[in-house]
Amino acid sequence: MMPAARESLLDAAHTALARRPWSAVRMVDVAAAAGVSRQTLYNEFGSKDGLARALVRREADGYLAGVDRALATHADPRDRLTATAEWMASAARDNALVRAMLTGCWSERLPAPTLAAVPSSSAVPAQRRADGPLPSPGDFVRIVRDRAVTVLRGTDTVKPGGAELARSCEYVVRLALSCVAAPPGEGGIAELVREALPGQLI
Structure with missing residues (x-):
């Protein structure tokens, strides 16, 4: 099957999930929405x-x-981490599957x-890749932390050593x-991140 057809099937499944519980999503309907046969879907x-599993x-x-894009958006390390935190929160707010993956709370x-x-x-x-292990909430923390450390360590403006930088990124x-879980108040996530980061980060 062409990758585009696979994406169409996943799009159809995602759309169906937005309209009804997964238990009520029928394979025949997903196939029809994508314009392929049910046998092709199977x-x-x-x-x-x-x-x-493929959808998740x-x-x-x-x-x-999106994390990678956020980390590449700015030159300033604090801005990079702020953008990453804002992406994490907005992605979870806008996508029920992402929220479930990050929190472990599957409705x-x-x-x-x-x-x-x-x-x-x-x-x-x-x-075969989808049938492999899927990331747990703890895995996502480590993956995002490690990607942030790798990006920030490659800049000239970050001062702390590896362990301290990793702690800041994980924080x-x-x-x-x-x-x-609990949306921030006035000032939003950006203000929280900037107040939490140590001054010696840059």
């Missing part, structure tokens, strides 16, 4: 659980791509695929996650 994803994997990849409306790898006989490389990530 050939690509194997099962409804395979479709769910795609949302995870999109979330992490009854959502698919809740196991985070462990599942046996895969798929001939589709993208599906920002966890602060952003707290704003997912």
Whole structure:
């Protein structure tokens, strides 16, 4: 199957999920919305659980791509971390699957695929990857922290050593996650991040 068709099926599944609980999403309807046969859908994803894993994997990849964009947006390290925290909070606010992945709180409306790898006989490389382990909330903290450390360490304006920089980055990530559960008040997440970061970061 062409990647575009796979994306169309995932788009159709995402749209269906926005309208009804995952338990009420039917494979035949997803296939029809994407303009392919139900057999094609099963050939690509194997099962409804395979479709769910692929959808979660795609949302995870999109979330992490947004993290990378935020980290590349500014020159100032504080601005980079602020933009990353704002992206984390907005992505979770706007996307129920991202919110569930980051918090571990899966509502009854959502698919809740196991985070462990599942046996895969798929001939589709993208599906074999989706059938592999999915990131846990703790994994996301480490991934975003490590990406932030790597980007900031490559700049001339960051002063602290590795352990201190990693602590600052992890603190920002966890602060952003707290704003997912309890949205910040006036000043928003940017003010919280700037107050939390040590002055010696730059």
